[in-house]
Amino acid sequence: MTHENTVPLLHPAPDYAGADRDFSRDAAARAIVFARLRAVLPAGSVMVETEDLRPYECDGLSAYCQVPMAVALPADEAQVAAVLAICHELEVPVVARGAGTGLSGGALPHAQGLVLSLARMQRILRMDAESRTAVVQPGVRNLAISEAASSLGLYYAPDPSSQIACTIGGNVAENSGGVHCLKYGLTVHNVLKVRGVTMTGEIVEFGSAALDTPGYDLLALLIGSEGMLAVVTEVTVRLTPKPQLAQVVMASFDDVNKAGDAVAAIIAAGIIPAGLEMMDKPATLAVEPFVNAGYDLEAEAILLCESDGTPEEVAEEIGRVKAVLNRCGARAMAVSRDEGERLTFWAGRKAAFPAVGRISPDYYCMDGTIPRKRLAEMLTAIAALSKKYGLRCANVFHAGDGNLHPLIMFDANEPGELERAEAFGAEILEKSVEFGGSITGEHGVGAEKINQMCVQFNRDERDFFFAVKRAFDQRGLLNPGKAIPTLHRCAEYGRMRVSSGRMPFPDLPRF
Amino acid sequence: MMTAPPDTPSTQRDDSRPDTLEGFAARIRRAVEAGAPLRIEGGGSKNFYGGPLRGEPLSTTAYAGVIAYAPTELVITARAGTALAQIEAVLAEKQQRLAFEPPRFSPDSTIGGVVAAGLSGPRRLQAGAVRDFVLGTRIVDGQGRILTFGGQVMKNVAGYDVSRVMAGSLGTLGLIAEVSLKVLPVPVAEATLRFACAQAEGIALANRWGGQPLPVSATAWHDGTLWVRLSGAEAAVTAARASLGGEVVDDEAGRAFWQTLRDQKHTFFTAIAGNGLPVWRLSVPSTTQPLDLPGDTWVEWGGALRWLASDASADQVRAVVLAAGGHATVYRASDDAKTRAGGAFQPLSPALAVLNRNLKREFDPRGIFGPGRLYPDF
Numbered sequence A: 001m002t003h004e005n006t007v008p009l010l011h012p013a014p015d016y017a018g019a020d021r022d023f024s025r026d027a028a029a030r031a032i033v034f035a036r037l038r039a040v041l042p043a044g045s046v047m048v049e050t051e052d053l054r055p056y057e058c059d060g061l062s063a064y065c066q067v068p069m070a071v072a073l074p075a076d077e078a079q080v081a082a083v084l085a086i087c088h089e090l091e092v093p094v095v096a097r098g099a100g101t102g103l104s105g106g107a108l109p110h111a112q113g114l115v116l117s118l119a120r121m122q123r124i125l126r127m128d129a130e131s132r133t134a135v136v137q138p139g140v141r142n143l144a145i146s147e148a149a150s151s152l153g154l155y156y157a158p159d160p161s162s163q164i165a166c167t168i169g170g171n172v173a174e175n176s177g178g179v180h181c182l183k184y185g186l187t188v189h190n191v192l193k194v195r196g197v198t199m200t201g202e203i204v205e206f207g208s209a210a211l212d213t214p215g216y217d218l219l220a221l222l223i224g225s226e227g228m229l230a231v232v233t234e235v236t237v238r239l240t241p242k243p244q245l246a247q248v249v250m251a252s253f254d255d256v257n258k259a260g261d262a263v264a265a266i267i268a269a270g271i272i273p274a275g276l277e278m279m280d281k282p283a284t285l286a287v288e289p290f291v292n293a294g295y296d297l298e299a300e301a302i303l304l305c306e307s308d309g310t311p312e313e314v315a316e317e318i319g320r321v322k323a324v325l326n327r328c329g330a331r332a333m334a335v336s337r338d339e340g341e342r343l344t345f346w347a348g349r350k351a352a353f354p355a356v357g358r359i360s361p362d363y364y365c366m367d368g369t370i371p372r373k374r375l376a377e378m379l380t381a382i383a384a385l386s387k388k389y390g391l392r393c394a395n396v397f398h399a400g401d402g403n404l405h406p407l408i409m410f411d412a413n414e415p416g417e418l419e420r421a422e423a424f425g426a427e428i429l430e431k432s433v434e435f436g437g438s439i440t441g442e443h444g445v446g447a448e449k450i451n452q453m454c455v456q457f458n459r460d461e462r463d464f465f466f467a468v469k470r471a472f473d474q475r476g477l478l479n480p481g482k483a484i485p486t487l488h489r490c491a492e493y494g495r496m497r498v499s500s501g502r503m504p505f506p507d508l509p510r511f
Numbered sequence B: 001m002m003t004a005p006p007d008t009p010s011t012q013r014d015d016s017r018p019d020t021l022e023g024f025a026a027r028i029r030r031a032v033e034a035g036a037p038l039r040i041e042g043g044g045s046k047n048f049y050g051g052p053l054r055g056e057p058l059s060t061t062a063y064a065g066v067i068a069y070a071p072t073e074l075v076i077t078a079r080a081g082t083a084l085a086q087i088e089a090v091l092a093e094k095q096q097r098l099a100f101e102p103p104r105f106s107p108d109s110t111i112g113g114v115v116a117a118g119l120s121g122p123r124r125l126q127a128g129a130v131r132d133f134v135l136g137t138r139i140v141d142g143q144g145r146i147l148t149f150g151g152q153v154m155k156n157v158a159g160y161d162v163s164r165v166m167a168g169s170l171g172t173l174g175l176i177a178e179v180s181l182k183v184l185p186v187p188v189a190e191a192t193l194r195f196a197c198a199q200a201e202g203i204a205l206a207n208r209w210g211g212q213p214l215p216v217s218a219t220a221w222h223d224g225t226l227w228v229r230l231s232g233a234e235a236a237v238t239a240a241r242a243s244l245g246g247e248v249v250d251d252e253a254g255r256a257f258w259q260t261l262r263d264q265k266h267t268f269f270t271a272i273a274g275n276g277l278p279v280w281r282l283s284v285p286s287t288t289q290p291l292d293l294p295g296d297t298w299v300e301w302g303g304a305l306r307w308l309a310s311d312a313s314a315d316q317v318r319a320v321v322l323a324a325g326g327h328a329t330v331y332r333a334s335d336d337a338k339t340r341a342g343g344a345f346q347p348l349s350p351a352l353a354v355l356n357r358n359l360k361r362e363f364d365p366r367g368i369f370g371p372g373r374l375y376p377d378f
């Protein structure tokens, strides 16, 4: 998204719980921070000039921008620990940053804080075929792990569409997923161990090279914690044997309801496909000219269903999948004939975001999850909202997981469109909660979905999240203001919603 | 001042076995006021596991029943006191199952206990552990607050993943009142193979196969024999059976073998009830060579789980396992033996100990849930 014309509404309120020192008015204090940091880092690793800080002012959600006080680029874990200890002592907020591809403003800087970029820590430390594990630094790109493992017949299974750019540290922070998660799991299912540094500068090992550890499962808590509990400095991932063969069935439907039912029918038949993705017509129309995948442009929805394993196994499963799709009224079907064609079929799905970016000046990507059986209902609701707000919306889904990515198209240069896009998105997320789902499946809450947290969780639950945060970061200095809204913030959001004529957030039951 | 008549429900009711969420919350608040610890209990089938049992019992068994089960959503939601056997029966009707194969120590085992203990069975190798399948929980914390985390959807990163932390917390963080678990289809085909080999070779083979796209769903080595279970599509199992070789075990015998192992019914595990040696649970990197420790050994999970019945000193066992990069639990032993070992579980590194204690304090500020069950000091 472009950042001209952003409105105050989109900026997160400055209600940081904890860090509230204002270094901007205290040049002497600032100088001390810079000098202390420079003393523990190699030359050229601390940046404080505005033009050097600009590249760090936002992540993939560029409607939210904030130039930080400084950026530090440590080269190893000891330097990370030294930086954190200093920031803890001087009460400087710290925001860790990987590649900055996050879509929820999780890496949005703090005006009075330090951005801790892990970009220089990008070495693969160990690749072990026998134990099927890789030990990597946090700045290693997701795809680089699979590339390095390839000659061993192995790969790292979670494959976010951003995998050429995003880092494993960011993946751990967001518990990222990809199109193969249904069968192979999310980041949390594929990471064995994380070395991290807490805000006090303490180095901690979460998990281990064994399959479990004594005490509480803090690894599970760390994964998906949006950089708020510890800074990740080393990750041991589990590698998966590459299947002998993968094939994808592409099926088109003249009705999104039928496509939604087909998803449920595949699962009901006892099949867990390697990937099960869906695109609606606006998404297909946006993507096809971009990738020439041969998508059916008349179809209201397209399903991609991948099968992997031995050739015999794939043949058997594809046969079953085709039978189910036929039964569910698919209007056309094609099975990839070779690896090239398989990749072409996927190319459109993987390029959906940039493709939508080509047909609209700006787009806003949502990330709600819902029970699969509510898919068709959700699509109908989104279509109605699209009319209500006068904005186009293309839908791509990790259908097998019930994770939707509606892409709301708007033009930030048109007065009012950004606010409309945000209100549209907020309604989709709140609908997700109403349908028994969640406001975020894989992109995180970050700075963006703070308000919707007030809808998904009641006051006690939000207090509890702060309690968890306190257990790791007493002073609330690590990525402050993200993911968990303060009471004040929710009260304000409640008033806003009442004033626009709707109910204040009820504590919706989710069981 | 009015005194309540003696037979009001509140005084009649056995409040150690609440049947509502509010009942649990009230009981917990009363414990907090009295400063009297509670030990949360389901069927009691895992009372042997972890540190000594302290506190007044708080049973979940009256809060039972499946709340929701949608086979096409691959999710089941149940109250903590629901019998594991009932859950498995409900799932089996739709050809689904709990893929982590929790041990069934007794017909009384509850789903709450399964999650709280965090023990997974032979299929953990292929499918993952209990925590990997926890999608959401409703808990009652140490202040008697009823809190809901996670949900019934496959993916959910809103807020910290509190639900997964409940897995394996042994009732020391809070009361798990309801839980949503991911479920999976029963595999179409299954077969068991047997190989005669020494332990080192068994471990090497299991790791080698683990690096290949084979449908190996469990391995077990004991006393010169390696057992391998294949699960998946008919075609995949047939192909793997042909390529691995070994001796094909009759289906019935194969099923019985894995069931006995899963439910820990071998005399290896049960002998302690007589006067056998303490049984240790050793969790190590899968490629770890046979450990230099005396005693009888079972090797599961492709080498990552070793059971040891041994009279070796706790110090010796823990040192050897720590050096291998793992941890050792005194699994089945007398309270005395656990005390001598400094607790059932391997001591934590100083940095982890601090975080564990901090977390415990935030969940349960007054320390009323199962003091000493996980670690002697909290």
Ligand SMILES: Cc1cc2nc3c(=O)[nH]c(=O)nc-3n(C[C@H](O)[C@H](O)[C@H](O)COP(=O)(O)OP(=O)(O)OC[C@H]3O[C@@H](n4cnc5c(N)ncnc54)[C@H](O)[C@@H]3O)c2cc1C
Binding pocket: A059, A060, A095, A096, A097, A098, A099, A100, A101, A102, A103, A105, A106, A107, A118, A138, A159, A160, A161, A162, A165, A166, A167, A168, A169, A170, A171, A172, A173, A174, A175, A176, A177, A178, A179, A226, A227, A228, A230, A231, A232, A233, A353, A354, A442, A443, A479
């Ligand atoms: C085109 C596109 C497609 C995408 N597709 C997917 C997808 O399919 N699935 C998916 O899940 N996501 C997707 N994303 C979102 C994004 O790529 C992921 O969230 C990714 O994991 C972020 O990694 P990063 O290195 O860019 O992290 P950043 O954006 O730099 O940071 C993200 C969060 O992680 C924290 N963080 C980063 N590094 C560390 C560290 N070392 N220690 C502690 N905290 C840290 C930050 O503070 C921040 O809160 C997509 C994004 C784009 C732009």
